[in-house]
Amino acid sequence: MKTQIQNCTLQLVQGDLTNQKIDAIVNAANSSLAGGGGVDGAIHRAGGPSIMEETDARYPDGCETGNAVISSAGNLPCKFVIHTVGPVWQGGIRREPELLKSAYHNSLQLAVDHQCESVAFPAISAGVYGYPMDLAAAHALMSVAEFLREHEAPKLVRFVLFDSGAYGAFSHALENVAKIVQKW
Template sequence: MRRNLAECLLELVQGDITRQQVDAIVNAANSRLAGGGGVDGAIHQAGGPEIMAETNRLYPQGCPTGQAVISTAGTLPARYVLHAVGPMWKGGRQGERALLQSAYRHGLQLALENECASIAFPAISTGVYGYPVDRAATDSLEAVIDFLRERHAPQRTRFVLFGPGAYGAYCRALQELLPE
């Protein structure tokens, strides 16, 4: 599914984020930047040890929830990995929406600062962090759409969703937010 926003293209695809031919891929990282399972584990496995070595060197204190940091992409086809830390779901009354949207905005801002014309996001916080996929779809897409409308960049923003459930949730949310 695709939507145009002025000079920008917003895409939803089902697939593997580690295979995306974009300038930057976003890692759903933990605050220690310590690697883990899910998207985080897949990115570190596919990109090799250079990613972890660089994050350990550059960010020994990790990254706060709602923010993002940048590293090499190692052997991935992207130029950079942007490590965005989303919130753990605690029922929706602990500022989770604001933190999730902030993580996406920080990722987009880092992409612009590093002259990335294209970026690929996963469904941050929807795995072991327990953020309900339907809510995450709406909350993350709202943040990205607002950013693209305001900044008119990056040129291509892609959500790479693992599995038909997440893809369907994001398609429904995008259709509600930006009807054809």
């Protein structure tokens, strides 16, 4: 499923983020950039130890929630890994929507700054961080759509969703975002 925003494509696929042949993939990292489970663990396993060595050296203080940093991709089939920290869901009362949108925006800005024409995202914060999938999808897709509208880059933004439940939630949200985009 996909939609056009300006001259950019916003696309959804179900699959494995670590297999994407794309300029940059986004890691749903923790604030210490220490590796972990879920998407983060899969990226570090597939990419090898050089990613962790680089982030340890370049970002010894880690990364704050809502921000993003970039590294090389180790053994992954992409050029870069953008590490972003999404918020832990606490009922929506601790600026979670704002922080999640910031994580997407800052990741896209790093991709543009490093001349990436394509970037792939997971569903940031929607796993162990507990952000409700439907809200995560709506906030993520709207944030990306607004960025593409303003910057007309990257040319391709792909959400790679691990299972059918996540894909369904993002598909529903993309239908709603596409209606908004048509009015722009």
